[in-house]
Amino acid sequence: MTSRPAAGGGRWVSVGPERLGRWIDxxxxxxxxxxxxxxxxxxxxxxADGAVAECRVPFPPLTAGGGGPLARLTTHVRRERRVGVLLVRLGGHAAGIFQGDELVSSKVGSRQVHGRSAAGGWSQRRFARRREKQVDQAHEAAAEVALRILGPHTDGLEAVVLGGDRRAVDALRADRRLAPVFALETEPFLTVPDPRLAVLTATPAQFRAVRIRVVDPA
Known part of the structure; x- marks a missing residue:
């Protein structure tokens, strides 16, 4: 379980699906x-003492069914889902399909992108053009991996979780081939380091967790 301050008061905690019942108790x-x-x-x-816990439902909407809201929530979060994950940072990318928390298909890659140059004049312009080309190639490589891993399976995915760097992810949205992938986008956006296989494999701990805003009594 992780905890951090919440905007507007209170604090956020993140609770795994298997621990949610104990957390509520x-x-x-x-x-x-x-x-x-x-x-x-x-x-x-x-x-009873005025404390409030606002539980954000992962993979909304909350599943209908018998029982009260808490029973429905614990049942909802424990359900096994087939979920796609796409992580993109400048120069690195990863795509995978999870069944529950098991990674069943994946591809990870990287492209070299040089940092910005402090030089001026013609050399700086040449470096900028070179870097821009590298960025475009990195985005294209990430798009190809997303198409290869996620593209053929969108009909069978319940959702797609995105992560990495938002600007890098947003750069792929203009690719019409990826429209079916982005149509399945759901929260949360995952903040992760360079997308390597170990990073991708660990993402269910984030996207399956319940984010809870806790406000203590005055």
């Missing part, structure tokens, strides 16, 4: 009996 132990209401995207828990 602990919240009740600390703050008293709970009442919960649910929408498609948020389950709001209010405790």
């Amino acid at each position: 602990g919240f009740a132990d600390r703050h008293g009996p709970l009442e919960a209401v649910a929408s498609d995207e948020v389950v709001r828990i209010e405790a």
Whole structure:
């Protein structure tokens, strides 16, 4: 479980699906009996002492069914899903398909992109043109990997999670071939280092977790 301050007050915690039931029980132990209401995207828990926990539903909408909001939420987050992941940073990229938390198909690659030059004049312009070409090649390589790994399987994916650097990911949106991939985009956007296989393999800990905004009683 991770924790960080939340904009507008409170703090964010991230809780894995297997731990969510225990986390809710602990919240009740600390703050008293709970009442919960649910929408498609948020389950709001209010405790007897005024503490609030707003649980963002991963892969919304919240699954319909019997039981109260908390039972529906715990069932929803534990369901095994087939999810695509696309990570792009300048010079590195990774795409994979997960069944639950198991990586079943993947491709990782990299392209060299030089940093910016401090030189001036003609040399700087030449370096800038060279770097721009390298950036374009890196984006094209990332797009090809996304098409190879995710493109043929979009009909069978429940969602696609993106991550890396937002500008690098956004640079791929203009590629019409990737429209079916981006049509499945869901939160959260994953902040990750250079996309290597170990980084890709570890992403379910982020995209399967429940993000909870906790506001303590005044």
